Amino acid sequence: MPRPFLSLSTDFGPGNKGIGVMKAVILGICPEAQIIDLAHDIEGYNIIEGAKLFEATAYLPVGCHVCVVDPGVGTSRRGLIIQTGRGDFLIGPDNGVLIPATRFLSGIIRVHQVTNEKFMRKPVSPIFHGRDVFAPAAAHLSSGVPIEDFGPGVPVKDLSPAAYEEAVFSKGVIEARAVLINKFGSVFLNVMQLEMHKLFTVGDRVVFRFHGTEVVVPYKRMFGDVEKGNEVILDDDFGRVEIAINQGDFAGKYGWKPGEKVVLMKHPRLQ
Amino acid sequence: MPRPFLSLSTDFGPGNKGIGVMKAVILGICPEAQIIDLAHDIEGYNIIEGAKLFEATAYLPVGCHVCVVDPGVGTSRRGLIIQTGRGDFLIGPDNGVLIPATRFLSGIIRVHQVTNEKFMRKPVSPIFHGRDVFAPAAAHLSSGVPIEDFGPGVPVKDLSPAAYEEAVFSKGVIEARAVLINKFGSVFLNVMQLEMHKLFTVGDRVVFRFHGTEVVVPYKRMFGDVEKGNEVILDDDFGRVEIAINQGDFAGKYGWKPGEKVVLMKHPRLQ
Amino acid sequence: MPRPFLSLSTDFGPGNKGIGVMKAVILGICPEAQIIDLAHDIEGYNIIEGAKLFEATAYLPVGCHVCVVDPGVGTSRRGLIIQTGRGDFLIGPDNGVLIPATRFLSGIIRVHQVTNEKFMRKPVSPIFHGRDVFAPAAAHLSSGVPIEDFGPGVPVKDLSPAAYEEAVFSKGVIEARAVLINKFGSVFLNVMQLEMHKLFTVGDRVVFRFHGTEVVVPYKRMFGDVEKGNEVILDDDFGRVEIAINQGDFAGKYGWKPGEKVVLMKHPRLQ
Numbered sequence: 087m088p089r090p091f092l093s094l095s096t097d098f099g100p101g102n103k104g105i106g107v108m109k110a111v112i113l114g115i116c117p118e119a120q121i122i123d124l125a126h127d128i129e130g131y132n133i134i135e136g137a138k139l140f141e142a143t144a145y146l147p148v149g150c151h152v153c154v155v156d157p158g159v160g161t162s163r164r165g166l167i168i169q170t171g172r173g174d175f176l177i178g179p180d181n182g183v184l185i186p187a188t189r190f191l192s193g194i195i196r197v198h199q200v201t202n203e204k205f206m207r208k209p210v211s212p213i214f215h216g217r218d219v220f221a222p223a224a225a226h227l228s229s230g231v232p233i234e235d236f237g238p239g240v241p242v243k244d245l246s247p248a249a250y251e252e253a254v255f256s257k258g259v260i261e262a263r264a265v266l267i268n269k270f271g272s273v274f275l276n277v278m279q280l281e282m283h284k285l286f287t288v289g290d291r292v293v294f295r296f297h298g299t300e301v302v303v304p305y306k307r308m309f310g311d312v313e314k315g316n317e318v319i320l321d322d323d324f325g326r327v328e329i330a331i332n333q334g335d336f337a338g339k340y341g342w343k344p345g346e347k348v349v350l351m352k353h354p355r356l357q
Numbered sequence: 358m359p360r361p362f363l364s365l366s367t368d369f370g371p372g373n374k375g376i377g378v379m380k381a382v383i384l385g386i387c388p389e390a391q392i393i394d395l396a397h398d399i400e401g402y403n404i405i406e407g408a409k410l411f412e413a414t415a416y417l418p419v420g421c422h423v424c425v426v427d428p429g430v431g432t433s434r435r436g437l438i439i440q441t442g443r444g445d446f447l448i449g450p451d452n453g454v455l456i457p458a459t460r461f462l463s464g465i466i467r468v469h470q471v472t473n474e475k476f477m478r479k480p481v482s483p484i485f486h487g488r489d490v491f492a493p494a495a496a497h498l499s500s501g502v503p504i505e506d507f508g509p510g511v512p513v514k515d516l517s518p519a520a521y522e523e524a525v526f527s528k529g530v531i532e533a534r535a536v537l538i539n540k541f542g543s544v545f546l547n548v549m550q551l552e553m554h555k556l557f558t559v560g561d562r563v564v565f566r567f568h569g570t571e572v573v574v575p576y577k578r579m580f581g582d583v584e585k586g587n588e589v590i591l592d593d594d595f596g597r598v599e600i601a602i603n604q605g606d607f608a609g610k611y612g613w614k615p616g617e618k619v620v621l622m623k624h625p626r627l628q
Numbered sequence: 629m630p631r632p633f634l635s636l637s638t639d640f641g642p643g644n645k646g647i648g649v650m651k652a653v654i655l656g657i658c659p660e661a662q663i664i665d666l667a668h669d670i671e672g673y674n675i676i677e678g679a680k681l682f683e684a685t686a687y688l689p690v691g692c693h694v695c696v697v698d699p700g701v702g703t704s705r706r707g708l709i710i711q712t713g714r715g716d717f718l719i720g721p722d723n724g725v726l727i728p729a730t731r732f733l734s735g736i737i738r739v740h741q742v743t744n745e746k747f748m749r750k751p752v753s754p755i756f757h758g759r760d761v762f763a764p765a766a767a768h769l770s771s772g773v774p775i776e777d778f779g780p781g782v783p784v785k786d787l788s789p790a791a792y793e794e795a796v797f798s799k800g801v802i803e804a805r806a807v808l809i810n811k812f813g814s815v816f817l818n819v820m821q822l823e824m825h826k827l828f829t830v831g832d833r834v835v836f837r838f839h840g841t842e843v844v845v846p847y848k849r850m851f852g853d854v855e856k857g858n859e860v861i862l863d864d865d866f867g868r869v870e871i872a873i874n875q876g877d878f879a880g881k882y883g884w885k886p887g888e889k890v891v892l893m894k895h896p897r898l899q
Contacts, residue, residue, distance in 0.1 A: 088659060089659070091652075091655075093648060093652075095645075099371075099398065099540075099643075100371035100372070100397075100398070100641075100642035100643035101370075101371035101394065101396060101397030101398035101642070102396070103366075103395055103396040103410050103413040103595075105394070106364060106393045106394050106395040106396065106413070106417070107395075107413055107416045107417065109393050110362075110364075110393055110416060110417040110418055111416075113362075113391065113393075113418070114418055117359055117360070120655065122648045122651050122652055122655075123643065123647070123648050124645055124648040124649075125643060125644070125645040125648065126642075126643030127641065127642070127643035139645050142645040142648070142649055145649040145652065145653075145759070146648070146649065146652040147652055147655070147656055159579075160578070160579040160580075160581060161581055211594040212578050212579040213579050213580070213591075213593075213594050214594040217416070217594070269641075307702070307754050308701075308702040308754040308755050309702075309755070310702060310703055320755075322755075323753040323755050323756040323759070324645075370642075370669065370811075371642035371643070371668075371669070372641075372642035372665065372667060372668030372669035373667070374637075374666055374667040374681050374684040374866075376665070377635060377664045377665050377666040377667065377684070377688070378666075378684055378687040378688065380664050381633075381635075381664055381687065381688040381689055382687075384633075384662065384664075384689070385689055388630055388631070430850075431849070431850040431851075431852060432852055482865040483849050483850040484850050484851070484862075484864075484865050485865040488687070488865070
């Protein structure tokens, strides 16, 4: 029988003791667990960045995936378990950080709150639910406790809104937003590759319209397909679309910040 | 039978090759070991910070816990194994870094030096005892070698002093020191919650007297219990007491450094 | 039977999701794998730094060691598996980053390309071969797939040159280069300790000649053997030679950069 698979994503710095303690709590409940660090060092409390990075659960085995980006810890915000179409359990706060990942995991089957103290580490610290609520819930789920036992169901419509919506192709354009800017200044959009491919084909020239400017950028397979210093748009390696400058800083050059709005459309001339 | 549990804490940067090599040395000796990173990226040679973070062993299973913050490596400073009341073995240099954790682990049962070369990796580098002395000792302990076999016993009174003493409630006040300032400027004191609760109750107003100043700070459950920008004192999530500014920088505002002395007393007015 | 041993080295930041995803890919193919992080946070695309850190594989068990420092990903650069004399498989791009480690692993036995798509994760991202090519190759090798099955053999003479050559003792001197400067300003040379010991003995005074300057530095066992602020040369803890200032910044003081050339010779006066 395969070992149960769990992943951890947090806004703790790498090397932070909280990560090790969460693993120890999990192993104390489910000693055969296979635990992997998915993403740490997410910007503190940044739900949008956390949600984008947490989408990479789609590249992990089916399992229990915990995400602790939790500015509301200790308040009345709910703790959640989301069961996905693929069979995963996503565990974390009800602040929208878990939802974008479900779009890559065949959607949401059902959602339960984590309220049953039987499955918490006591005493529950009001400032570290990662250790006392979410890690134990993930471990008990991995050990076979049914999702219903953790607390009442929550209708999907009652969840906090997703950290970001999906851009959709409509009326010949895609109205998109920047959801992540990485340390090189490359920008990731709320555009899935499946959506992008409804309008564009690799090789096209894409018109970007944003705060009064218009830039035409070639849609390529990789950075090296344009000269150093040139703009390029490409499919990123996790299912979304990325705009960058080859060996340069796109966000810096154009003054983009997370949340920046942009309209993508086809270049009128023949490609 | 459960797998033996080990943890590693070091002042190496996360991702440093020394951490991986220590794990490999352990697994070469004790292949069934379960190894967890407790805390890395401790400030280089900072024994006080290291000791505070190493206290989190209290939140790990009973096991062998290695701490490598070792400015005296290669000198005549001793290498130690401390057996705790809870049943752990703490392994590292005799410079005081291991001792504060024992206060959370039911105290010290006995201490032995690590001098038996039979249990070291050869040749022993004079600059990396973590790999050649402490990791092998932890692995052999995990495999069942008795503590006596590693070297002579050391009376507790002959150990290097603890990285910090415990503040105690006496004559109506607690004379404390700052033992850790985190990246947000929050300050952790050498005050255990058990000691704090002898004088104060959550909800009290606490008078802080330090370098000629007096500040009155409410004792609350969590940051969100005070307005943004306000001072607050709370039980941290690892057994000690923390002073902070909600979404601000307490140490910066008041010019506190690690080691800062402060007297805590009750506010004279009725609470 | 022991679990297959794998290590990962990358220029991803610690906590980067790519590392977790590579582990998940490996475990999906070879569930009993024992995976260790050897070195991450290598400077982006820095093949020389990567090669130096990857030499630490010599301190790991025999296994499959993956190195992803890959500026040419997506171009026609080859993916390689190098079998070492010790029995390891080194997996990564053909850009010289893998070769220095083989000098510590009893040399190169044979080399094969990774071209067989049967052993890749599909679709293969043009920008993340770590996940889609190298991690799967390492996992399949660990599961017993023979090296020949991955692709055609490559004669050693057809490989891209090593990230650096070895300095050799010749005509009374060693002409060396700096291959790594760490965060403290200590410099690591392309000089193996075995080569160093042909000319020098610990206790000697070593003359360094570089860009018109000459500095005489004592060859010692450890930093503490010289006063704070003084230069010292020593055997590092991974088989090479290191020049440093005790609690100071050698590279900063003398303006050294990676690649700096230096000639080492004996001091003419009796030692």
